[in-house]
Amino acid sequence: MATYLITGANRGIGLEYCRQLQARGDTVLAVCRTPSPELEALGVRIEAGVDLTSEAAVAGLVERLDGLTIDVLIHNAGILERTGLEDLDTESLRRQFEVNAIAPLALTRALLGQLPAGARVILMTSRMGSIADNSSGGSYGYRMSKVALCMAGRSLAIDLAPRGIAVALLHPGLVRTRMTGFSERGISPQEAVAGLLARIDALSLETSGSFWHANGQLLPW
Secondary structure (H helix, E strand, C coil), X not given: CCEEEEECCCCHHHHHHHHHHHHCCCEEEEECCCCCHHHHHHCCEEECCCCCCCHHHHHHHHHHCCCCCCCEEEECCCCCCCCCCCCCCHHHHHHHHHHHHHHHHHHHHHCHHHCCCCCEEEEECCHHHCCCCCCCCCCHXXXXXXXXXXXXXXXXXXXXXXXXCEEEEEECCCECCHHHCXXXXXXXXXXXXXXXXXXXXXXXXXXXXXXXXXXXXXXXX
């Protein structure tokens, strides 16, 4: 049994991570701003009121978790604001960078003392953060922030290797969640998380720093 910390745990993929991890007997630390009734019904430990872009909120979370060993840190919290060239909004760009790229890096640094050798850090990114795969343009803030997150993950994999900590960058696929408008073309959160957990369970120092689709496909940068 391992201890997993999941951010953005109140709905969608984060909630499903909590559900599946609890079902298989792992310890779940669910971090969110506002817990949903579905999350509360699981009976896992919830750390609510955490704005991951706030240094004070992150410091408070770390203080509450002091002494706990975290085996797997899953950075799932993220935002998608679809702004194109015509309606470009620089505040939206900054907001997405803060939530999607800066916050996961800062939280990883803050929790380093609680990540033992053999721990894993998971950065939930997106295929939209692949430069080589971009054939449709647009979504500047989301795409740019996810590229930044991928670079952070690659550097983390190098910097954390001497500590015995592996890092993965994971794309869940197109999933039927509120973020995607519950796209009919998407797969269910249950299917997505089953694939994501398979990638996490298989992660090692030898594969650290790679960019994976939940289905096992290695994705281009």
